[in-house]
Amino acid sequence: MSLKKNKNRSGLKALLCFVLVLTCTFCTFSPLSVFAEEDKSLEELRDEYNKIEAIIQENQQNLNEVQGEIKDNKSKLDKLNSEIDDIQAQVDILSDRIDILNGDITSLNTNIQTITTEISSINTMITEIETRIAEGEILIADTREQLLERIRENYMAGGGSTLEILFTSEDLTSFLTRKELVAQVSEKDTKLITDLTSELVELNSLETQLEAEKVELVSKRTQLDSDMTTLTARQDDLESSLDVQEAKKKEATKKHEEVEEILEQLDEDSEEYKAIIKRQEEERKILEAQIDEYIKNHGSEVGDTPDEEYNNDGDMLWPVAGKTTMTAGYPAYKDGSAHWGIDICVVGATGGTRDENGRSYSLGKPFRAAQGGEVIIAANDDNWNYGFGNYCVIDHGDGTQTLYAHAQTLYVKKGDVVQKGENIGAIGETGNVTGPHLHFEVRVKRGDTVSRVQPLDYVSKP
Numbered sequence: 001m002s003l004k005k006n007k008n009r010s011g012l013k014a015l016l017c018f019v020l021v022l023t024c025t026f027c028t029f030s031p032l033s034v035f036a037e038e039d040k041s042l043e044e045l046r047d048e049y050n051k052i053e054a055i056i057q058e059n060q061q062n063l064n065e066v067q068g069e070i071k072d073n074k075s076k077l078d079k080l081n082s083e084i085d086d087i088q089a090q091v092d093i094l095s096d097r098i099d100i101l102n103g104d105i106t107s108l109n110t111n112i113q114t115i116t117t118e119i120s121s122i123n124t125m126i127t128e129i130e131t132r133i134a135e136g137e138i139l140i141a142d143t144r145e146q147l148l149e150r151i152r153e154n155y156m157a158g159g160g161s162t163l164e165i166l167f168t169s170e171d172l173t174s175f176l177t178r179k180e181l182v183a184q185v186s187e188k189d190t191k192l193i194t195d196l197t198s199e200l201v202e203l204n205s206l207e208t209q210l211e212a213e214k215v216e217l218v219s220k221r222t223q224l225d226s227d228m229t230t231l232t233a234r235q236d237d238l239e240s241s242l243d244v245q246e247a248k249k250k251e252a253t254k255k256h257e258e259v260e261e262i263l264e265q266l267d268e269d270s271e272e273y274k275a276i277i278k279r280q281e282e283e284r285k286i287l288e289a290q291i292d293e294y295i296k297n298h299g300s301e302v303g304d305t306p307d308e309e310y311n312n313d314g315d316m317l318w319p320v321a322g323k324t325t326m327t328a329g330y331p332a333y334k335d336g337s338a339h340w341g342i343d344i345c346v347v348g349a350t351g352g353t354r355d356e357n358g359r360s361y362s363l364g365k366p367f368r369a370a371q372g373g374e375v376i377i378a379a380n381d382d383n384w385n386y387g388f389g390n391y392c393v394i395d396h397g398d399g400t401q402t403l404y405a406h407a408q409t410l411y412v413k414k415g416d417v418v419q420k421g422e423n424i425g426a427i428g429e430t431g432n433v434t435g436p437h438l439h440f441e442v443r444v445k446r447g448d449t450v451s452r453v454q455p456l457d458y459v460s461k462p
């Protein structure tokens with residue numbers, strides 16, 4: 001993508017000033033009054049006309065350059081607009097993804113928080129249970145000590161066999177269950193032993209239960225720890241991709257701003273170009289009027305008798321020989337804008353105006369005088385005249401004048417007498433055109449009025 005500022009801007013401004021200066025210079029010549037003055041010699045009129053022609057020619061060259069720039073800038077503008085659309089679509093996609101990621105992270109954090117709370121409460125429970133077990137163990141040990149003490153005190157007199165049983169018993173429970181020994185203790189001691197035994201059994205059972213519970217809780221915590229590790233890893237992943245997306249978004253936004261700036265610049269340029277074109281269009285209208293004015297002053301009018309050397313037979317000829325087509329008609333183009341003539345193109349065997357390589361069949365082919373007459377205007381310098389390019393006007397001596405425009409070159413000059421059907425130039429694409437063709441007009445002078453009439457009333461395609 002080209003983000004460069006229009007380099008030709010300062011050049012354009014200089015050009016604009018130049019055009020304005022030329023326009024003012026042009027006005028001081030007062031061309032209409034020059035044409036109208038009757039006391040000047042034909043020679044003087046021609047000199048002045050040639051001066052005006054030169055100025056107009058320069059203006060036309062400037063216009064062509066400006067029009068080229070406008071075309072370039074318009075295509076640049078189109079390209080930028082489509083690029084902006086692409087970037088905007090990308091930004092939209094990125095924003096959507098970031099929203100989704102943010103939602104995921106929020107829900108992950110909630111999960112982690114819940115799990116952490118659960119683990120914390122499980123740890124508290126385990127601590128409580130462990131404390132109880134420790135207390136129970138201490139109590140059992142104490143009770144065991146007390147019981148052993150009591151047995152020693154009460155049964156010392158019982159003989160070696162009892163002590164032997166006591167000390168050879170593997171544990172206290174098996175010792176206490178021995179019936180012969182139980183029978184020897186007092187009722188008080190029997191109750192103490194029974195109570196202690198039952199408490200011991202209870203504590204052992206509780207310990208077993210708590211141990212089992214602890215095992216379960218630890219296993220659950222292990223599972224939760226592993227879940228949390230997984231979730232944390234995922235959170236890290238999400239956060240890092242969020243960073244990547246945000247960086248992309250930042251970049252896209254920056255690019256967008258740059259493009260907008262360029263567009264603004266181009267809009268400004270465009271306004272300048274439009275102003276120049278508007279001025280040039282006005283100039284063009286002036287020139288059209290000049291042509292009519294020139295014909296008014298120098299052309300024949302309806303009712304005149306043509307010079308004999310014109311051989312005017314009163315019947316105009318289609319101005320291009322061979323197979324042709326009419327690509328635009330009188331008095332308007334398809335888009336409705338004014339068109340005071342007809343456009344003629346040479347066609348190939350299949351009826352197209354260009355061959356398979358895109359080459360125009362018209363370019364360089366001759367066009368001919370529709371009727372005998374005298375060439376009264378001939379502009380044969382490339383890029384001459386607003387819109388018409390190289391063109392000539394033939395006066396046929398009977399009040400009709402024909403105009404031939406956009407020529408590649410003219411074979412005739414002002415003052416030449418031409419015969420009907422004589423080749424007078426080659427078809428080209430000079431002036432304001434989209435492709436090579438002959439632009440053909442018919443003018444009729446009645447008294448002081450010159451009108452541009454429907455050419456098809458005078459010529460018809462063979």
Ligand SMILES: [Zn+2]
Pocket residue numbers: 328339341342343438439440
């Ligand atoms: Zn035309």
